[in-house]
Amino acid sequence: MPQNKLLSTTTFRLALVYLALFLASASALLGYLYWNTAGFLARQTEATVQAETTALVTQLDESGRAGLVLAVITKARDPRQNLYLLEDTNGEKLGGNLDVWPDAQPGDGGWISFDYGRRTVEGEIETHEAQAIATRLPDDMRLLVGQDIEERRRLEAQITNALAWAVAAMIVLGIVGGAIISRNVVARIDDINRTAKDIMGGELSRRIPVSGAGDEIDQLAENLNDMLDQIERLMSGMRQVTDNIAHDLRSPLNRLRNRLEVTLMKPATQEEYTEALERSIFEADELLGTFNALLLIARAEAGAARxxxxxxxxxxxxxxxxxxxxxxxxxxxxxxxxxxxxxxxxxxxxxxxxxxxxxxxxxxxxxxxxxxxxxxxxxxxxxxxxxxxxxxxxxxxxxxxxxxxxxxxxxxxxxxxxxxxxxxxxxxxxxxxxxxxxxxxxxxxxxxxxxxxxxxxxxxxxxxxxxxxxx
CATH class of the missing domain: 3.30.565.10 (Histidine kinase-like ATPase, C-terminal domain)
Structure with missing residues (x-):
């Protein structure tokens, strides 16, 4: 089938409309899943940082400055990805695993996002993204508690890539599937069109092939075949009617004409004329009865009598x-x-x-x-x-x-x-x-x-x- 014909079919267009609706609903669902996953990770990060900040502020209240410094130094030795920095009024580092205070302006709620250098196991320095919250403490100290979110960003990127590939795969598979379905449907419709052309060409015995799937096209084909059978029967009946009319109506008309002609050709008595006319009227009544029956049949078949x-x-x-x-x-x-x-x-x-x-x-x-x-x-x-x-x-x-x-x-x-x-x-x-x-x-x-x-x-x-x- 030519490609331009396939693309112009109603079936292919309906497949594209269905694909668009499916993509819209699937994209909304995938977007919701992504928002929930990324949002959960972000909320988990914020909750962890806020909990750590609250714990250190509580440590300051309970143990004073020395206790806070010791707590920050202890937590900074944890290999987890939490980040700490405690500075005094002069900007001197009192403890933590960050070397300098980030050069970033706090946003809503005191949160700041920044990049920092992280040493790998091999001794190399990698730039990671972090998110932290800055807290002003008594004695002009300031505390920074954050978390490395590089892994979270990578996970979010992987989820985004997976969703993009999923949408792309749905588009490709939808177009290919729509083309295949349209090709099959159009092929079956072409069978119907070819059969119709053959019948119009005089092959009245041709019938539409039925695939056996039992679907709507098969039901249409069966109904059309029944209609074609009825048309063929009617045409055969018309031919038979023509032959029978030639036999059943021509003979009485010939007898009627011959009788009247013979009667006029020779002298006849009044009784002979009367007998000829009576027999002619009898045969005319039979002919009228035949035509009346045909009219009644036509009237009944046309539904005019309803x-x-x-x-x-x-x-x-x-x-x-x-x-x-x-x-x-x-x-x-x-x-x-x-x-x-x-x-x-x-x-x-x-x-x-x-x-x-x-x-x-x-x-x-x-x-x-x-x-x-x-x-x-x-x-x-x-x-x-x-x-x-x-x-x-x-x-x-x-x-x-x-x-x-x-x-x-x-x-x-x-x-x-x-x-x-x-x-x-x-x-x-x-x-x-x-x-x-x-x-x-x-x-x-x-x-x-x-x-x-x-x-x-x-x-x-x-x-x-x-x-x-x-x-």
């Missing part, structure tokens, strides 16, 4: 559909049995729900039959409590194979290759669209023998208050 949803009596809808198709079933020699739970209400679109139930009954009556006990169709409507409602239409016909159950829900799909049975192949497609509109689930199951179609309507069913009070 504005018309209200509480409807699902039990009454099913009962009305059964009464409508009961004569048709009797004429076909079928037994239509009902198992409808009374007064079950559901929030949905009345017209579309009624059309879906009617389509299921019409489909079942057309294909029922073949069982030894006679042809039968059963319609049931049941409550699923808080889960919603369930509408089931079952028959004992030949059924639908497992491999064809998904395909038969498409538009103009008819398993009967000869297409002798009346119909357009839009019935189950409309049922599927209505079910999706209501957030439900459509299942095609084996009725052993026959087909059982189950519509599970989710979370919007209720019992009538009158029936709940009766219970």
């Amino acid at each position: 504005d018309g949803m209200a509480w409807v009596d699902l039990s009454a809808l099913a009962q009305d559909a059964a009464e409508l198709y009961e004569p048709v079933a009797d004429e076909a020699g079928l037994s239509l049995t009902l198992d409808i739970e009374p007064e079950l209400e559901y929030r949905g679109h009345r017209e579309l729900l009624a059309q879906a139930i009617a389509n299921l009954l019409d489909n079942a009556i057309k294909h029922a039959g073949g069982a030894a006990g006679g042809s039968a169709v059963q319609l049931s409507v049941k409550s699923r409590g808080m889960l919603g409602a369930e509408v089931t239409v079952a028959d004992n016909g030949p059924g639908v194979g497992i491999d064809d159950r998904e395909r038969v829900l498409g538009r103009f799909v008819r398993l009967e290759q000869s297409r002798n049975t009346p119909g357009s192949g839009l019935g189950l497609s409309l049922v599927s669209a209505v079910t999706r509109l209501h957030g439900g689930d459509l299942r095609l199951e084996d009725n052993q023998p026959g087909l059982r179609v189950v519509i599970s309507l989710a979370r919007r069913a209720r019992r009538r208050p009158s029936e709940m009070a009766a219970e």
